[in-house]
Ligand code: TXA
């Protein structure tokens with residue numbers, strides 16, 4: 329089905345919400361750039377975001393909420409976060425905060441980190457969708473990885489033309505901001521800017537005092553894949569396993585799996601890489617138990633989103 333650009337009429341907003349509820353992707357305008365949105369609690373839908381964007385690794389996603397109180401159900405706010413949320417939300421400031429243990433946001437969306445990047449956008453269409461769905465949305469910028477960020481509906485179409493996963497682009501006209509939100513890491517004291525954006529350093533410092541100097545340059549430096557702690561199991565991980573020992577757990581892929589493990593979970597019996605990505609962090613987590621001498625992981629093909637899966641597995645194995 330070709331991708332449709334539609335105005336945000338009540339019936340189109342309803343269709344967008346229904347698509348999201350069913351696990352689909354919808355492009356939504358925000359005040360910064362267009363986002364490629366999915367139900368943040370749906371692993372499969374989140375995996376589809378990574379597949380569609382062809383992100384080379386599972387770079388974590390920003391989780392969008394209709395208001396600050398809803399965000400507080402998923403992250404732990406401190407005094408700084410409260411002040412900043414009060415001053416700048418709804419608006420283009422993303423806060424990285426500790427994830428609450430009970431949060432049901434997809435582990436894949438936060439790339440297995442114990443933090444979550446959250447924001448409340450101030451675009452009326454984004455807010456309408458969030459309220460209609462009544463669930464948080466994971467939404468990276470709606471461009472194929474490496475491409476330019478989309479500040480109008482046509483940019484989104486250019487990026488994703490021919491892809492089945494995206495069917496609907498809600499047209500909110502040109503984005504007012506045009507560049508992404510400022511990302512502030514509140515996991516540390518003093519806080520640090522991970523990505524400069526529409527809210528300036530000075531505006532933030534006026535609210536919570538001096539920020540750390542280290543990362544004012546750009547997001548590459550503290551790109552989560554490089555420096556921050558990613559989920560790595562305590563149990564040893566053995567890659568490209570073709571056989572499995574009786575003391576090991578097996579993380580399988582595809583229909584033909586070696587027998588004899590203490591416990592086996594299959595990332596995708598059908599050999600579907602999007603499904604495998606959706607299951608990756610939750611299954612690693614489930615197999616991370618002291619009774620297993622190692623988690624043996626079968627070979628995952630290096631195609632499409634398989635590149636990102638292998639990137640994470642390599643990190644887990646070192
Ligand atoms: O303005 C925006 O923020 C747009 C609109 C759609 O809201 N979204 C956006 O998302 O720019 P994206 O995926 O293109 O960029 C998300 C950035 C990435 O650099 C990622 O590394 C960082 O947020 N990020 C996400 N979760 C993080 C976390 N837990 N810790 C540190 N950085 C995180």
Ligand code: MG
Pocket residue numbers: 468469477
């Ligand atoms: Mg982006």
